Amino acid sequence: MKHFITLAAVSLVTASAADAAIITLDFEGIGNQVAVGNFYDGGLGVNYGVEFVGNALGIVAAEAGGTGNFTNAPSMPGILFWLDGPATIMNVAAGFTDGFATYYSSIDQPGSISIYDGLNGTGNLLASLNLVALGSQGTANAAYDTWALIGTSFEGTGKSVVFGGTANYIGFDNVTFGSNIPAPGALALIAAAGFATRRRRA
Numbered sequence: 001m002k003h004f005i006t007l008a009a010v011s012l013v014t015a016s017a018a019d020a021a022i023i024t025l026d027f028e029g030i031g032n033q034v035a036v037g038n039f040y041d042g043g044l045g046v047n048y049g050v051e052f053v054g055n056a057l058g059i060v061a062a063e064a065g066g067t068g069n070f071t072n073a074p075s076m077p078g079i080l081f082w083l084d085g086p087a088t089i090m091n092v093a094a095g096f097t098d099g100f101a102t103y104y105s106s107i108d109q110p111g112s113i114s115i116y117d118g119l120n121g122t123g124n125l126l127a128s129l130n131l132v133a134l135g136s137q138g139t140a141n142a143a144y145d146t147w148a149l150i151g152t153s154f155e156g157t158g159k160s161v162v163f164g165g166t167a168n169y170i171g172f173d174n175v176t177f178g179s180n181i182p183a184p185g186a187l188a189l190i191a192a193a194g195f196a197t198r199r200r201r202a
Contacts, residue, residue: 002069002107022177023050023096025048027078028077028078032060032066034057034058049092049094050090050091050092054088056082056090057081057083059079060078061073061077061078063141064077068144069141069142071145072146073103074147074173075173078173080163080173082168083168085167086164086167087121087164087165089162092160092177095117095159097178099154099178100151101152101175101176102151102172102176103149103174104134104170104171104172105144105145105147105148105171106131106170106171107144107169108133109166110131110133111130113128113150114129114161115127115128116159116160117158119159121162122160126158127152127153129151131165131170134148144171147173161177
């Protein structure tokens with residue numbers, strides 16, 4: 001098993017929005033080994049009213065001076081991960097509708113995503129996703145080199161997302177929520193195109 005961290009815990013986060021109705025968190029700009037916390041909720045990032053509870057951290061890739069054991073993330077060099085516990089939680093107090101999507105990387109540990117209509121993973125379960133282990137292409141000095149795009153549509157208003165998995169063995173990037181999220185079939189096509197691009201580059 002390969003940890004996400006090569007030397008120590010790390011973190012880094014920033015945000016980018018595509019559209020007024022669609023928000024994407026790309027986890028650039030927080031700083032190494034800093035909790036995500038309220039970065040997107042009145043902190044140093046764009047204020048999207050999004051708060052990460054407790055153990056959520058950013059991590060910076062080793063190739064960019066951090067200690068993250070990863071590469072090929074859709075927006076380098078920062079991603080989301082955590083170091084303790086089985087999950088981390090994202091709260092969106094104003095709520096979001098229609099869909100959710102994210103990239104993730106995990107070599108040999110499965111994960112999960114659950115969307116609820118209450119804060120802190122409470123209320124009704126609106127949608128859930130099972131994340132399979134993706135393996136590794138064997139990139140030197142960056143074991144987590146394979147990323148998949150996964151998403152879902154749902155009815156109702158989501159207010160929290162629980163990212164599940166083994167601490168320090170799964171990471172997420174470009175967390176997207178709001179209207180006009182691609183349907184699961186379209187996401188699969190986009191993911192396949194992304195993998196082909198990365199293979200050609202390697």
